[in-house]
Amino acid sequence: MELSLHRLRMLRELHRRGTVTAAAAALHYTASAVSQQLAQLERDVGAKLFERLGRRVQLTELGTLLTEHAEEILGSVERATHALEEAQEARTVRLTAGVWASVASGLLPTALTALAGEHPGIEVRTRELAPEDTAEAVRDGSLDLSFVIDYSDAPTPWDAGLERAVVAVERLHAAVPRGAVPSGSAALDDLAEHPWILAGAKSHFGRAMRTACRRHGFAPKINHEVEEQSTAMAMVGAGLGITLVSDLGLRLLRPPGIDVVTLTTPLLRTVSIAYRRTAFRRPALHLVIDAVRASAAELGLGTEPALP
Template identity: 65%
Template sequence: MELSLHRLKLLRELRRRGTVTAAAQSLSYTVSAVSQQLTLLERDAGTPLFEKLGRRMVLTEAGVVLAEHAEEILASVERAGVAMEAAQGGVSARLTAGVWASVAAGLLPTALTALSEAHPGIELRTKELAPEDTADAVRDGALDLSFVIEYSNTPLEWDPALNRQIVAVERMHVALPPGSELGDVVALADLADRQWILAGPRSQFGRAVRRACHHAGFDPKIGHEVEEQATALAMVVSGLGVTLVSDLGLRLLPPGSYIVELADDFHRTVWVAYRASSEPRASLQLVIGAVAGAARQLGLAADPSM
């Protein structure tokens, strides 16, 4: 019996996610493509792996057994890659990282330039995801590493299947319409009567800002619910409201932006998440080091001695 690693990965996702649709979404495939590959896996296995339960496809007993072994097989393949990388005289690897706009604009250009000069054998590819989705994509094997946000007032529940390393700590700033006269430092309480432009409460950013405002004694008046930070900042410049922006987000400012310091103790930490293993990959640690170095150049290191 010869089994495709790619199809085993799809089987693992089906077991984790519960439905073919969810498995397909987690790996950015179409439902039909996943269904076709799972059918081929069942043919290769020579025994029924799935059965219909209403409109759902569920695992048979044999399917559950194979899915459990798929976890071990895929983990062994990853460990083999780590061992081969360690055995090489020079580090050579291709990694894929989950990013979002402010990290891509603020940290990656400097980090990738330094990485290419010091370790040209390492190729880092990126995939933009919502910050809320990046850790899951690493855990599920779709990414090698990802950038993860943790707000000071909204601690993350960390997955024990993942390791993390801190690379930056960002302050939060207030973006005001041009002509606002609130001084060089503004407290959240000073913005209680203002109209806000803010991401929805399902996003980490939207939830954390709402919580910070509530702690300051008010609930923000949301005039415009906007998920993209660049769009929100453009609306602020047009005089439609106020919002908050992090240090890295300052790279996205449109012309005419008016930014002041936030008086409240509200910040966010940027971590790099990667799968836990017995031995960390040398290439991955070099990437993390390059990103931390870029953060240090911007004055965003958690520890100035990093």
């Protein structure tokens, strides 16, 4: 019997997520392709591994047994890969990173250019995901590393199987229509009467900003709920309300008609790189982290919360 690592990964994802559709989405395949590969795995084994229960798939006793061994096998392969990279001093390594817009445009161009110049054998590929989805993609093995955010008012629940390295600490600022706050600075509660433009409450950013406002004694009047920072900024420029934006977010294209207001009650967010604990000894991973930290330092972003 020959067991395909590729099919074992699909089996592991099916066990974790419960449906072929969810497993396929995590692995970036079609549900049809995953179904075909799992059917082939059953033929390889010569036994029934799955039972359908409505839309969900339940593993048989043999399927559960194989899944347990799949975890060990895939973990051993990962450790062997890391050991080889370490022995080769990370000369030829490919890493896939989860990103979102502001880090992709604000930190990565400088970091990856410097990395390519000093370590041309390290190739970093990126995949844009919602910030709240990147850590899970690292945990399930579809990414090698990802950028994650912790807001001072809404820390991210952390997975014990992951480590994180802080690469930047940003301040949040108010973006307001030109002339709306003549002083150029304000406490957060001074902005309570303005109409707001924020991401939805299910997003990490939207939840964190609502929490911050409540902590300062008010519930924001949200006239426009949009997910993209660039859309929110365009609406601010049109005079439709105010929003909050980070240091890196300010490096995105800023429409005319916007003033950036310093918050006298500082709100911070910490940007980290998350990776699996089993990857701690990968030299290439730490070279990427160092390059991103250097890029952040060039922008004046440290790795410790700034004092108010």
